[in-house]
Amino acid sequence: MNPEEKIKKLEEENEKLKLLYSKKSDIVSLSSHQIRTSLSALKWIIKMFLDGDLGALTTEQESLLKKAYEGNDRAINTVSELLFANKTEDIIDKAYLFAKIDLTELIDNTIFDFSGEAYNRGIEMLFLKPNTKIHSVNGNKDNIRVVLQNLLENAIKYSNMHGKIFITLKEIDGMVQVSVKDTGVVISEEGKSKIFEKFYRDPEAQKREAVGSGIGLYTIKKIVENNKGKIWFESEKNEGTTFFFTIPIFKS
């Protein structure tokens, strides 16, 4: 086979793989939706029993149904994690379209999206904006939004009730640096070297949230690096955890 034929064959194989990958992604998405529908029905029915809508329960029945309700909620979380993993693998593999992004606006909007969730846990999110105007960055808006969502979601999930989350923004050496600081779980010594590994979950985080895919931080590290930035963290006892990431300033 000559080099041209080899390249053509490889291109054909690549197209087949892309199609297969896309089908896999669709199947995961559709199945997850169907599973969620069944789990929703189960959730509502068990709740009706627990609320006494279908008659009084014995103590044993109530205790078992509570366990069933919690188990069902764990299954719902697992499906949500599966959907997230399916979506983020797509994001990592997609070609990037870079553009000028106003990070201040993007952070404002993302904080707004999570305000309900934070409110429900009594957590305050404070965006400490700098006094001077921050330059726009050069990156992929949808993907940087995923980074912010992931960091805020983790900060809310692993913060203590009624805690505070601080978000800051500043310019350093041609980059814009974002930080998200929570006042919750501290990353373990083991986790400090493994936290960005695929499927790794810190034991301290597992104590707080039993369900998790371990793919979120792995994904956002890839995204930040694909956007030519860096991501790191600081985690100290009594101080909580701060994640930092940088994205290059847009140059016209």
Next chain:
Amino acid sequence: MAKMILIIEDDDFLQGLEAKKLKKEGYDVLTAMNSVEAFKILNSNTKPDMILLDLLLPDVDGFMILKRIREDETLKKIPVIVFSNLSEEKDIREANKLGISDFMVKSNFTLDELADKIKVLI
């Protein structure tokens, strides 16, 4: 007079549970399994005070229904809650763009929470 809610949901089991709960809360409930049934109700003289809209339906998707509601002078002010198991950001953004009161992912809420949300909105 009791407020009226139209549930557009193709899963008859879920639809039954939603209707039962809302009737118990004192609402009049109308149901539709698809867009044809939904617009048969919406084009009649009886206008609901709120619409609960699923997004994956057998004939057209919920976005199409929402778009038609928002373009119709007689319907466009009716508050709509999207009640679906879709949760992708693009779906939420699309629904918000068309004009909704809330986007609730079914599996994340109990029917009590749904009823509480409706109480706040109408």
